[in-house]
Amino acid sequence: MFKKLILLLPAVLLVSCGKDSVPKPRGDLRLEYPEPKYVKFAEPCPFTFEYSDFSEITDAKKQRNCWYYINYNGMKGKVFLTYYPIKGDFEAHVKESEKMVYEHTVKASSIETKSFQYPEKKVFGNFYELKGQSASNLQFYITDSTRHFVTAYLYFNSRPKPDSLAPAVDYVKRDMLHLIDTFEWK
Template identity: 70%
Template sequence: MFKKLIFTFLGFVLVSCSPETQPKPSGELRLEYPQPNYQAFSSPCNFTFEYSDFAKIENAKNACWYYIYYPKMKAKVFITYFPIKNDFALHVKESEKMVYEHTIKASSIDTKSFSYPERKVFGNFYELKGPTASNLQFFVTDSTRHYVTANLYFNSRPKPDSLAPAIEYIKKDMLHLIDTFQWK
């Protein structure tokens, strides 16, 4: 009986001396997207620009309205074209209304104006921070005849932390789009 007691005691000692189990550290999702190669898009609606080959351009409901679709990110940049007919101020006001409707959810809204007089390309680029429905928006105009707006939307709940890599990637693409934008 004494032998059984000693073997049991030694068994407990051997088992209890194993290293303590440690909880695994929480893993972070790492999203990597390919370096973009840009290709030209020419609209029959009097404008051209370059967009990433990581995206596809699809026609939207109306003529001169397009989606730049990022299938792996489940994101769309909705592009709309309007001819200006003595309603330039109305278009600018509507674009700003679309941006500032997000002030309820946005933690900040960064506005950057751009101007390329040699190409007659002017406008504003808006970056909305926080859990907003649209994180990036811009408008481009020649101030006399043409007006284009663009809004980024994801097919998911607005979670800024998890969407941040995709937003940054698309932001670079949208800024490249603006830099290469031209009227016909």
């Protein structure tokens, strides 16, 4: 028995004298998007704005006139832009827009609202940023308060994972804020 132990001891020492295995840290994908160059939107609608050349605008006329998708194909994201003429129903449009925002309170951890106004261009509205696992991360409405009402909603074709989507949401947020800054009624 003692002979077997003496023969087994060097074998155990040779096998156990290796480097300790350490788990490698989990690596995250680094997403980089191009610096945006802005293009003027010039469709036969009562408004104009600038949008990023990284995106592509497609017509959603199957729904109504002046409804568009601003597609971010590299991100699997889409901004749904809608236009409504105001016909004595201004408050109803504002309430519907806010309803679309606050329907996400079930999953959103917070909702930040920023009002904006450009009286010289007659552009007024609210910009909503929804934090957490909300299906729509960014929304806004723009109006002149008398004749026109435009809404926009950002959606991604993926599960709402705030950490993973954060770089894409930040990129589209800058584009949406630029859209608002350059928005004008015809």
